[in-house]
Amino acid sequence: MMGCGVGKSGKGERSVRIGELSRRSGVSVATIKFYVREGLLPPGELTSPNQASYDSGHERRLKLIRALLDVGGLSLSAIGDVLRTIDDPAQPVHHVLGVAAKRITAIEGSEPGPELDDAREEVAELLERRGWRVEARSPAGEALAGVLAALRRAGHGGFCELLDDYASAAEPVARADLDYVGRRVAREDLVESVVVGTVLGEAMFSALRRLAHVDASARAYGGEQGERDGGG
Amino acid sequence: MMGCGVGKSGKGERSVRIGELSRRSGVSVATIKFYVREGLLPPGELTSPNQASYDSGHERRLKLIRALLDVGGLSLSAIGDVLRTIDDPAQPVHHVLGVAAKRITAIEGSEPGPELDDAREEVAELLERRGWRVEARSPAGEALAGVLAALRRAGHGGFCELLDDYASAAEPVARADLDYVGRRVAREDLVESVVVGTVLGEAMFSALRRLAHVDASARAYGGEQGERDGGG
DNA sequence: GATTATGGATAGTGAGACTCTCCGCTATCC
DNA sequence: GGATAGCGGAGAGTCTCACTATCCATAATC
Numbered sequence: 001m002m003g004c005g006v007g008k009s010g011k012g013e014r015s016v017r018i019g020e021l022s023r024r025s026g027v028s029v030a031t032i033k034f035y036v037r038e039g040l041l042p043p044g045e046l047t048s049p050n051q052a053s054y055d056s057g058h059e060r061r062l063k064l065i066r067a068l069l070d071v072g073g074l075s076l077s078a079i080g081d082v083l084r085t086i087d088d089p090a091q092p093v094h095h096v097l098g099v100a101a102k103r104i105t106a107i108e109g110s111e112p113g114p115e116l117d118d119a120r121e122e123v124a125e126l127l128e129r130r131g132w133r134v135e136a137r138s139p140a141g142e143a144l145a146g147v148l149a150a151l152r153r154a155g156h157g158g159f160c161e162l163l164d165d166y167a168s169a170a171e172p173v174a175r176a177d178l179d180y181v182g183r184r185v186a187r188e189d190l191v192e193s194v195v196v197g198t199v200l201g202e203a204m205f206s207a208l209r210r211l212a213h214v215d216a217s218a219r220a221y222g223g224e225q226g227e228r229d230g231g232g
Numbered sequence: 233m234m235g236c237g238v239g240k241s242g243k244g245e246r247s248v249r250i251g252e253l254s255r256r257s258g259v260s261v262a263t264i265k266f267y268v269r270e271g272l273l274p275p276g277e278l279t280s281p282n283q284a285s286y287d288s289g290h291e292r293r294l295k296l297i298r299a300l301l302d303v304g305g306l307s308l309s310a311i312g313d314v315l316r317t318i319d320d321p322a323q324p325v326h327h328v329l330g331v332a333a334k335r336i337t338a339i340e341g342s343e344p345g346p347e348l349d350d351a352r353e354e355v356a357e358l359l360e361r362r363g364w365r366v367e368a369r370s371p372a373g374e375a376l377a378g379v380l381a382a383l384r385r386a387g388h389g390g391f392c393e394l395l396d397d398y399a400s401a402a403e404p405v406a407r408a409d410l411d412y413v414g415r416r417v418a419r420e421d422l423v424e425s426v427v428v429g430t431v432l433g434e435a436m437f438s439a440l441r442r443l444a445h446v447d448a449s450a451r452a453y454g455g456e457q458g459e460r461d462g463g464g
Numbered sequence: 465g466a467t468t469a470t471g472g473a474t475a476g477t478g479a480g481a482c483t484c485t486c487c488g489c490t491a492t493c494c
Numbered sequence: 495g496g497a498t499a500g501c502g503g504a505g506a507g508t509c510t511c512a513c514t515a516t517c518c519a520t521a522a523t524c
Binding site (some may be wrong): 026059127134135141146147159163172176183192201203205208212213215 | 258275279289293296298301302303326329333335336342343359364365366370371372373375376378380382383385386387388390391393394395396398399400401402403404405406407408409410412414415424425428429430432433434435436437438439441442443444445446447448449450451452454
């Protein structure tokens with residue numbers, strides 16, 4: 001496993017040793033070694049029994065790992081899954097999206113109960129209502145049902161009323177994502193875009209939503225003059 | 233600290249011992265004890281040196297903790313911060329939103345560099361362009377800058393082109409959130425709604441976005457007949 | 465009156481993400 | 495050609511997090 005698709009470098013490309021790779025990526029040598037041991041990063045090419053060289057593919061991969069870890073909040077094992085899927089040329093692109101998406105949210109099982117059954121029903125109705133061509137029991141559907149059930153259990157079932165407002169906002173975002181991804185040509189780029197878009201796009205929207213909260217809150221409750229509030 | 237605002241029970245209300253609280257909430261007795269020790273849950277009212285009773289406020293609080301933990305993905309220490317803010321009647325509501333929001337995203341610092349400065353600039357321009365009344369250096373603004381910088385570093389700076397699409401989607405979502413929150417009357421309810429809305433709303437949008445991805449992908453690449461795909 | 469549950473305290477666990485140390489070897493500078 | 499810094503590889507150690515287990519003396523329940 002591993003080791004495919006990472007370095008499309010020929011032979012004349014600039015290749016470096018681990019210290020320089022560390023400096024360029026901002027990841028400590030010890031951590032790079034650790035990632036290699038864990039199979040997240042392919043080992044460098046040995047030039048002698050204890051000397052290896054790393055190329056720009058390693059650097060890129062390393063930055064991807066850090067982005068998924070720090071910004072996307074994925075676990076290393078989730079990142080491993082995602083990277084293995086990226087590197088497997090046999091995987092269809094929509095499957096990559098599936099793996100990336102599945103590993104984002106924790107929501108494991110979301111313990112069963114009547115709320116969960118109701119929530120599943122509600123998800124099915126939503127999909128019907130909006131004409132989305134998705135199985136209600138798909139991972140994303142289950143995740144949504146889990147959230148709805150949790151809202152109900154926490155005594156905030158009323159929040160589910162916003163489902164359609166949220167869905168209306170999610171549609172154009174998804175279209176924009178697909179459109180962005182569709183502009184890639186090479187499979188490798190495309191597939192990485194899917195992952196980055198899914199994971200970091202989430203963080204991006206999240207930050208924007210909070211900015212919009214602060215703005216909306218300032219408009220609703222704040223002064224009329226252009227005063228600003230750093231609250232969120 | 234703690235212990236205020238949780239049980240608005242009078243005296244005639246149904247109060248139970250820890251075993252029953254555990255059964256109702258689905259949280260083990262050992263874990264409930266642990267939460268009490270950690271200050272996340274106020275202790276039960278002692279009826280004798282080693283006997284205490286818990287009311288519906290405890291049950292509600294417990295379910296809130298589990299929702300924030302399991303669905304929202306907050307850490308216990310973040311949950312502690314949030315709960316303390318909820319329980320402090322002196323905290324203005326927008327500050328609660330700030331605390332809830334700040335603790336969602338990890339993004340600590342997002343190591344500095346030219347990308348981060350550029351990203352901050354880009355955030356400021358976005359805010360200007362959209363007329364959002366928010367400080368660019370607010371926590372949410374910094375989070376966004378961190379995401380943009382990470383995208384650039386990962387070699388996917390092109391994704392930043394979607395910023396305005398995302399912002400356009402975030403606006404109505406934020407309005408819907410505020411509108412929902414605004415319908416609450418009691419401070420306690422209001423403040424809890426803010427937290428739940430911020431944290432679980434994020435999970436809800438995330439699931440919807442993924443559902444919309446699957447749908448959009450099916451439309452773009454899938455068959456014309458109503459075939460469905462459970463891929464994401 | 466035996467069994468089970470309870471409150472409170474201390475200690476232990478297992479996963480996750482590193483970080484440290486050691487080894488014998490290699491590259492590099494003077 | 496010798497000192498010194500860096501290297502690859504492996505194992506063990508560390509720190510945080512979210513629990514979980516154990517113990518004890520007392521209380522509730524059958």
